[in-house]
Amino acid sequence: MQKCLMILCCLLTAFAGQANPERIIVSQDGKGQFKTIQAALNSLPKQSAEPIVIFIKKGVYNEKLYIEKSRITLEGEDRENTIIIASIARDAWRCEHPDDWGVATMNIGASDITLKHLTVTNSFGFDFQPTTITCASDTTADKQRVLRKDGHQMALRAMNGATRLSAIDCHFRAYGGDTVSPWDIDIGLWYFKDCVMEGGVDFYCPRGWAWAENCTFITLTGPAAIWHDGSKHEDSKTVLKDCKFIGYDGFSLGRYHKDAQFYLIGCSFGANMKDQDIYLVPTTNTIQWGRRVYYADCHKQDGKDFAWFRDNLPAGITKKNITIAWVFGEKWNPQKTEE
Numbered sequence: 109m110q111k112c113l114m115i116l117c118c119l120l121t122a123f124a125g126q127a128n129p130e131r132i133i134v135s136q137d138g139k140g141q142f143k144t145i146q147a148a149l150n151s152l153p154k155q156s157a158e159p160i161v162i163f164i165k166k167g168v169y170n171e172k173l174y175i176e177k178s179r180i181t182l183e184g185e186d187r188e189n190t191i192i193i194a195s196i197a198r199d200a201w202r203c204e205h206p207d208d209w210g211v212a213t214m215n216i217g218a219s220d221i222t223l224k225h226l227t228v229t230n231s232f233g234f235d236f237q238p239t240t241i242t243c244a245s246d247t248t249a250d251k252q253r254v255l256r257k258d259g260h261q262m263a264l265r266a267m268n269g270a271t272r273l274s275a276i277d278c279h280f281r282a283y284g285g286d287t288v289s290p291w292d293i294d295i296g297l298w299y300f301k302d303c304v305m306e307g308g309v310d311f312y313c314p315r316g317w318a319w320a321e322n323c324t325f326i327t328l329t330g331p332a333a334i335w336h337d338g339s340k341h342e343d344s345k346t347v348l349k350d351c352k353f354i355g356y357d358g359f360s361l362g363r364y365h366k367d368a369q370f371y372l373i374g375c376s377f378g379a380n381m382k383d384q385d386i387y388l389v390p391t392t393n394t395i396q397w398g399r400r401v402y403y404a405d406c407h408k409q410d411g412k413d414f415a416w417f418r419d420n421l422p423a424g425i426t427k428k429n430i431t432i433a434w435v436f437g438e439k440w441n442p443q444k445t446e447e
Contacts (some may be wrong), residue, residue, distance in 0.1 A: 135165035175429025178218040184225040193229040198260035203243035212265035222445045223275040229262040232281020258284045258329045259307045266290040274445040279304040287311035293340040299442035310335035318346040334362035345369040354378040365389035369400040379410035
């Protein structure tokens with residue numbers, strides 16, 4: 109009996125540790141442990157056995173974030189009023205840096221990161237003023253580079269081996285391309301639920317395995333909203349379930365120029381969307397596994413459906429088969445991050 113009580117006590121202790129992770133409060137009014145998000149991140153140990161929650165009070169945080177420690181949740185007080193914002197043009201950043209580390213408002217180089225109830229904005233295109241800079245890497249003779257309003261502007265960038273990223277009830281904003289760029293074709297596992305994403309060309313562009321559910325995609329400019337790279341593993345895929353696509357008159361749904369695998373399930377498209385299927389960009393890349401673009405139960409909001417997004421799931425696959433577990437297998441269960 110005594111042994112059973114000891115075991116029960118240990119289990120309850122372990123459960124309590126999981127249910128009540130360490131919680132750090134960030135508040136600009138000084139009523140938390142930190143006034144800035146980056147200061148809270150910097151305070152964390154390099155490695156933690158237990159998850160840590162950084163709770164961010166309402167406010168506009170003018171910060172570029174570097175997340176390099178794993179098992180962290182960044183949770184805003186509410187999505188519309190907890191705003192992280194920076195202005196960064198990738199074309200300018202790459203003039204002085206060898207890679208994209210630091211190119212986004214939120215730079216993630218760690219795994220098991222959860223984002224909740226936040227707005228993350230790269231404001232460069234929204235605040236745009238015509239700008240020419242001196243750029244040593246430019247190919248022109250005078251080394252002058254003209255920055256574009258619709259150039260690459262990343263709100264979120266995951267790299268350096270990052271994987272298992274969840275974003276729930278978040279809003280990612282940029283005017284230009286690659287707004288949401290979770291990139292790792294080998295081990296990348298990405299989960300988005302109840303999010304809003306807006307931007308220019310390829311503004312949702314995961315590499316690896318991705319699931320987006322009940323998300324709204326707003327195309328502000330550019331020739332395509334979504335993109336995928338699944339060129340490392342034949343099984344990698346991007347699934348968009350019950351998502352809504354809207355944008356400027358004549359916006360296009362998506363494109364790819366590497367091996368990709370798209371599944372759009374129960375999605376709705378604005379009446380002003382262009383009559384153009386997800387398309388292959390002319391490329392010298394070898395497309396190993398052919399065209400893999402699949403739809404089921406997708407419709408335009410005006411009821412005037414285009415023929416190209418009629419139901420065409422692969423043989424043996426039904427809507428019921430397309431689940432989170434089907435995408436990620438035993439590698440990850442992102443629904444645990446919602447608890």
